[in-house]
Amino acid sequence: MFRGFLADGFAARSGDLAPVERFEVAASVPVSLDDDVERAADHLRPWIALYVGGMGAKGANFHRNAVDLLGYSDAADEIQDLYLAGRKEEAARAVPTALVEDVALVGPAEKIAAELPRWEASAVTTMLLQADADAVRTVVGAAAATGLLTR
Incomplete structure (x- = not known):
């Protein structure tokens, strides 16, 4: 979907602009490294x-809208209702593991390495890792091992 949005935007440009190939799409990607996927997801x-x-207002939350686009509208309804009612711990428990895995890298190093090609297939060109130094080294090592750092 985002590739389509970008293509439409590039087609509408005019003037002497940088080539499309130099356009970067940076995404902040949280990383939680743990041998247990659920425990890793619990951190996020x-x-x-x-x-x-809790961001924005009930009817105007960019982050909520992004989760809706990923197919988690029902879960997002529950999370938002709990959060706005002040039940933040319950809201956190209502976040599905699949949602965490769609927006972050979680679990053991081998799982994270196996998921990196999925990120490469997206519109993302630069990952801004939100992680401690050990997790960053793990992701960078996995990316190097799969050849993603040279692309």
């Missing part, structure tokens, strides 16, 4: 609950 659930349920 409160953050996702805040963005989905």
Whole structure:
């Protein structure tokens, strides 16, 4: 979907602008490294609950809208209702693991390495890793091992 939006925007440009190939799409990608996927996801659930349920207003939340586009409208309704009712821990528990996995890299190093090609297939050209130094080294090592750093 975003590739289509970008293509439409590039087609509408005029003037002497940088080539499309030099356009970067940067995404902040949280990383939670743990041998247990659920435990890794648990570290990020409160953050996702805040963005989905507590940012903006009930009818005007960019982050919530992005989660809707990913197919999590029902979960987002519950998260937002709980968060706005002040039940933040319950809101965090309502964040599905699949949602965490769609917006972050979570779990053991092998799983994260296996998921990197999915990110490369997206419109994202630059990943801004939100992680501690060990997790960053793990992701960079996995990207190097799969050849993603040379592309």
